[in-house]
Amino acid sequence: MAGTLRVGGKVLATHNSETDEVKVSPDILIIPSTQTLPSSANDGEIVIVNDSFGVYSDNQWNYINSMKKYSYAKVRYGPFTVSHHSRVSRIFVIDNYETQYDVQVFVADNCADTGTCCFSDGQEYIYDSSSDPKFFIGFGIYSSFGGGSRGGYISLEVSNDQLKWTQIVKANVITSSCGEYIIKNV
Numbered sequence: 001m002a003g004t005l006r007v008g009g010k011v012l013a014t015h016n017s018e019t020d021e022v023k024v025s026p027d028i029l030i031i032p033s034t035q036t037l038p039s040s041a042n043d044g045e046i047v048i049v050n051d052s053f054g055v056y057s058d059n060q061w062n063y064i065n066s067m068k069k070y071s072y073a074k075v076r077y078g079p080f081t082v083s084h085h086s087r088v089s090r091i092f093v094i095d096n097y098e099t100q101y102d103v104q105v106f107v108a109d110n111c112a113d114t115g116t117c118c119f120s121d122g123q124e125y126i127y128d129s130s131s132d133p134k135f136f137i138g139f140g141i142y143s144s145f146g147g148g149s150r151g152g153y154i155s156l157e158v159s160n161d162q163l164k165w166t167q168i169v170k171a172n173v174i175t176s177s178c179g180e181y182i183i184k185n186v
Contacts, residue, residue, distance in 0.1 A: 069133035070158035078153030086150040086175040087117035111178035138184030146178035
């Protein structure tokens, strides 16, 4: 199948189906897995390291993201930072198509302060996508409490074997109203 790989409109690579040849754009900097990102680059330069890519802008590497599909995604709660973690009706993960996959549904989405709260540090919920691995880019919660600030650290980790986990994103998720809170690494 012929095709073109693009990020933000920039061509990264093309595939010729007749010759099965893949041509990588000369604007792409491919770094061996034994090296790290260079300390600087030209604005807009794209780099590929191992299974991840990044875009250099504003004097830093941005949009570092995995180009690897994973079979499992884990939402892990860390310590709370405001009162306690928000009461939620559900926890979900997000793929590169912005599709949400429910990891845990406690109750229907609501603003009546019903659901589950007070998660402990290290509490985790795993989404099994082993039959159809995905490019996970983030997670979200639906806060059912709208009466004030609640929250703490939550992270998304991915794995293909449930033994070795890689953190994709971690954030201090502070809720102040009822509704969806989405955290992505893009």
